[in-house]
Amino acid sequence: MPQPHRKMSSKAGLAPGSLVHVGRSRTEKAGITWIRFDEDCFEEREIRSLQESLPPGPEGGITWIDFEGVHELETIEEIGKLYGLHPLTLEDIVNSEQRPKMEDYGEYIYIVLKLLSYSRQTGSLNSDQVNLVFKPGMVLSFREAKTDVFEPLKERLRKGKGRLRKQGSDYLAYALMDCIIDRYFILLDELGDKIEAIQEEVVSTPSRGTLQRIYRIKHDMVELRRFIWPLRDFINLMLRGEIPLIEEHTRLYLRDLYDHTMQVIETIDTFRDTLSGLIDIYLSSISNKMNEIMKVLTIIATIFIPLTFIAGVYGMNFENMPELKWRWGYPVTWGLMTAVAVVMLIYFRKKKWL
16 A cells, blocks of 8 residues: 655645655654764764764764654754754755755755665555765765665775775765666666566557556656656756865766766656557557457458348248249258358458458
């Protein structure tokens, strides 16, 4: 069953910056992971209260606080006070219906992303909001629900592999965005397999259920495009805009991220065109199937027209019809009707109408 969902209308009339959770209702306890690292050391722990999390340490070190669950408004408000987040940022964090965007608040950058997945059980597209805040020496991530999307990144930090431990908070923010965008390719692979299966079904055995599945996936494509198209715009702004918090070497990786986003958008557009074509193929298949049925019925009716005529003539029972008293009249009539039917079938076969 779908979870209860709090709508955006619940915010109507409230002052800007008011904290109202908009999204699926959740009851689970929020989780907070505190990570502190630099090139030489790494520390990670689960914390129960924000007072346990420390401000950025010595110069060059990075603190990453990963927060799971944005429905606990008191905790979000406490985070805002502790790390100097603007009330409008906090309002957007607890509103899971935000569109992907990037906002430069001067002291920090705020980013909204959508973590997308496809449920094979329900056959629907699922989206969870991920919020990122980064400033010098610190990155805050807010996830709507508990997921493992950042686990590979945490594992790389634990092992000290790559350049993660050597770069700043802007590079860590890029790496978090990259984890989310990589999931889009997994989603597109699953949708691509589903579209291929529907293609085979449309050609071989189209049904009303086939059309419903096509429209469902087409709706998912519209949602995907709505979530990913703004992503292209703000990554391009981060890449080309004058944002002091983004180092020049990080822009090189943002360029790669932009290319991945464009690849996702192009794949979505290709899938949308394919689905539109499948609808045309479905309608043509149904039309051809109906034509085949009508052709068979027409042939049957055409064969029975002369037979009906013969039966009608000899069913009049006029007194002066010589065949009525003829001994062989009945079998001859049957033979005549059979011969007419056979000749017509041979003719239809010769014309390749059968």
